[in-house]
Amino acid sequence: MKQLSNRHILLGVTGGIAAYKSAELIRRLKDHGADVRVVMTAAAMEFITPLTLQALSGNPVHTTLLDPAAEAGMGHIELARWADVILIAPASADFMARLANGRGDDLLTTLCLATPAPIALAPAMNQGMWRDPATQANVNILVERSIHLFGPAAGEQACGDVGPGRMLEAEDLAQRCAELFNSRLLDGVQLTITAGPTREAIDPVRYISNHSSGKMGYALARAAADAGARVTLISGPTNLPCPERVTRIDIVSATEMHEAAMAAMGQCQIFIACAAVADYRPINCAGQKIKKDNDSMQIELVRNPDIVSAVAKHAERPFTIGFAAETQDLLHYARDKLQRKNLDMIVANDVANSSIGFNANDNAVTVLTTKGEQSIAQMGKNQLAAQLIQLIAQQFLSTKQEGL
Ligand code: C5P
Numbered sequence: 001m002k003q004l005s006n007r008h009i010l011l012g013v014t015g016g017i018a019a020y021k022s023a024e025l026i027r028r029l030k031d032h033g034a035d036v037r038v039v040m041t042a043a044a045m046e047f048i049t050p051l052t053l054q055a056l057s058g059n060p061v062h063t064t065l066l067d068p069a070a071e072a073g074m075g076h077i078e079l080a081r082w083a084d085v086i087l088i089a090p091a092s093a094d095f096m097a098r099l100a101n102g103r104g105d106d107l108l109t110t111l112c113l114a115t116p117a118p119i120a121l122a123p124a125m126n127q128g129m130w131r132d133p134a135t136q137a138n139v140n141i142l143v144e145r146s147i148h149l150f151g152p153a154a155g156e157q158a159c160g161d162v163g164p165g166r167m168l169e170a171e172d173l174a175q176r177c178a179e180l181f182n183s184r185l186l187d188g189v190q191l192t193i194t195a196g197p198t199r200e201a202i203d204p205v206r207y208i209s210n211h212s213s214g215k216m217g218y219a220l221a222r223a224a225a226d227a228g229a230r231v232t233l234i235s236g237p238t239n240l241p242c243p244e245r246v247t248r249i250d251i252v253s254a255t256e257m258h259e260a261a262m263a264a265m266g267q268c269q270i271f272i273a274c275a276a277v278a279d280y281r282p283i284n285c286a287g288q289k290i291k292k293d294n295d296s297m298q299i300e301l302v303r304n305p306d307i308v309s310a311v312a313k314h315a316e317r318p319f320t321i322g323f324a325a326e327t328q329d330l331l332h333y334a335r336d337k338l339q340r341k342n343l344d345m346i347v348a349n350d351v352a353n354s355s356i357g358f359n360a361n362d363n364a365v366t367v368l369t370t371k372g373e374q375s376i377a378q379m380g381k382n383q384l385a386a387q388l389i390q391l392i393a394q395q396f397l398s399t400k401q402e403g404l
Pocket of ligand 1 (some may be wrong): 254272278305307322325
């Protein structure tokens with residue numbers, strides 16, 4: 001199993017002799033399935049060339065903050081949102097000092113300030129520099145800010161000293177990166193997610209559907225599995241691969257999705273309705289392809305079952321979360337749905353904005369419960385999914401405690 005498959009790892013390389021190990025690190029991260037982009041500081045380029053790291057990562061290396069050409073490609077804010085994790089290896093004493101001071105005077109420090117993703121540092125420096133009280137004070141500040149520290153190891157150093165300050169080996173760093181994605185918040189919890197569009201047949205070759213790509217639902221399925229949940233994904237037709245450790249049930253129509261959801265009742269503690277279910281289906285599906293004999297035609301439609309409402313009404317009701325994709329009056333409609341569909345939580349998402357709507361790689365949402373609301377700013381769907389699963393887990397666990 002590839003522990004980092006499709007994870008976006010932004011590798012920051014700073015100036016130190018261990019920068020040569022970053023080349024090996026990229027290979028290990030890619031072996032584990034990660035998509036790697038590299039940012040180098042000016043000092044790092046004194047030790048290893050961007051060309052080497054570009055060839056190994058398969059992506060252009062980012063080196064400067066104020067470069068119009070780079071900004072026209074993947075700008076720094078986009079890069080900060082793209083990352084599922086920022087790993088800085090090697091992290092020099094100087095870089096850690098700048099990070100601890102909140103500096104944004106080069107591309108890498110700016111990305112660290114801008115990103116909503118977790119940041120991990122793999123320090124590498126002379127043992128005296130590591131032991132220096134100034135470095136230790138900076139390390140404490142960074143750890144207090146929830147920045148992860150991978151290492152350093154102790155041993156023989158490039159300068160001939162022996163002591164702490166060696167960068168961890170590439171495979172160890174890749175393993176630790178993978179562990180960042182496993183929170184165990186939902187260990188053993190049974191969770192069902194609907195995702196993607198449904199297709200409502202008009203005749204054997206035509207159907208009514210919508211633009212849902214399934215990306216958000218699949219990202220949630222993966223984030224839930226990472227949090228330890230046993231995940232069943234009831235999916236309409238999409239082009240996406242099934243995430244690792246997730247059981248997928250493929251359906252086509254809303255009726256089939258409804259049946260699969262009802263079959264999950266009794267064995268499901270959390271239900272997330274992320275699918276864009278067609279509201280209506282043709283009352284009859286023609287047995288043969290309809291011919292264009294007339295200038296106009298009418299298709300009579302009938303309402304589809306509301307799956308999430310049926311789940312929320314079920315005798316063995318799980319903790320139920322819906323989505324509200326709207327093009328106007330977002331929060332007003334979302335609040336209405338929360339109440340009308342008897343949900344525990346609703347995730348409101350403005351699909352009129354093409355950068356965060358159907359098919360987009362980013363999303364930005366407001367999460368509403370009967371007790372309050374919380375906004376999550378625009379970021380990649382994978383990161384957003386991780387944050388949503390964390391929120392859902394917190395609410396689910398506190399509701400369970402209240403029920404005890
Ligand atoms: O009513 P509306 O379609 O806007 O509600 C959106 C929410 O309801 C989503 O969570 C969607 O998955 C769910 N839904 C459903 N079955 C339907 C229609 C919507 O589960 N037939």
